[in-house]
Amino acid sequence: MPRFASVFLLCAFLVAGVGVASATSRDFEHPASPDTAQQFAVDNVQRQDTPNDPGYDLAEPDDPDSTLNGGAVTPSTNLYDEQFGFFGFPSQRTRSSALYATGPNAGKPQISGFNAAGAWKLERGRPDVAIAILDTGIKWDKESLRLQIHLNKGELPVPKADRATPSSDAGRVPPCSQWQASPNNPYDANGDGVFNVLDYVCDSRVDVNAGPHGVPNEIDAEDLIATFGHCQIQSGEIVQCQRLRQRHRRLGLLRQRQRPLRCLELLCGVEPWLRSRRERR
Structure with missing residues (x-):
């Protein structure tokens, strides 16, 4: 074979190899497929572009994070060690043991979850979406909830930035003297694009220990309830506050x-x- 032809074939092979690698690369934020449907095949689009969460699918043999596939996560053979409730496909651990008995999918392996994997193909989540949770209470000390609680602007005054230093979360927010509220949202006092409890850490009216629960010296929504819950608010300003x-x-x-x-x-x-x-x- 001529040398030129050999070089050409080698280049073509490398280009093809790059194409395959990019097609199978993992990108949760930009999934390759927009297909939201439940999947029944072993190799399917819902198994691609999975979340970068070690606990998501660590019991699946094709888990990209597993040490079996070049990752760093120790795999498991126990279905209950992974978050199969998010799956839009059958777990390989139950493909032969859990089958639909009737209906249009009779004989097929049962889908393990409610297909969050399919929903993620369209949208990975938006911070402006409020989710209602009906439960018996809130653990205010849970860090995963503290900054995610939806605040009702109609029941809260516009935050002030009249402290010298933040009363909480100094490592998360800039010094109070550098705060610049969002021009389109005065409630976003620190200008980070999100309205949450951190917008009140430079407000001298708020005591971060006003609420009886939660972590001491860390602001949470209960502190805002204790501070402003007995006040009448109009257009972002306090009209009056009753003594309890x-x-x-x-x-x-x-x-x-x-x-x-x-x-x-x-x-x-x-x-x-x-x-x-x-x-x-």
Whole structure:
């Protein structure tokens, strides 16, 4: 074979190799396929461009993070060690043991999750989307929640930057003297593009230990509730704030003898206490 032809074939092979590598490369933020459908084949688009989360699919034999495939994560053979609830495809651990008995997919392996993998092909998430969680309470000390709690602008004043230094999270925000609010959103006091509790760490009105729960000296949404929850807000400004004792007396939650409250307004309401007082009469 002529030398020129050999060089040409070698170059073609290298180019083809680069093409294959780029096609199979992992890019969660820019997935190669927009296909959102559930998948049943072993090799499918939902197994491509997976999240860079070691715990996402570490029980799958084709996990790109596994040491079996050149990664650094020790693999597992236990389905419950991975987040199969996000899958839009059958786990290879259950392909032969969990099959649809009836319906259009009868005989096929069951999809392991609710197909978040498919949804990620269209959108990886947006910070402006509010998600409601119905639960029995919030653990204010959870760092994963502290900066994610949605704040209602209608019930909060526009943050101020009148402290010399931040009262919390000094490593996350610039010095208070350098703060510049977003021109389109005055609630984004530190100008980072997001409105959350960090926008109040330079506000002298807010005590980061006002809320009874959470991590000491770290601001959370409960601190804002304790600070502004009894205030009337209009157009981002405080109109008036009631003293809590006066408010409770007006609502019938305090006796004239100043005995302890029978219940808190937000926990058990006013009517049960008033009803019991009438019954005693």
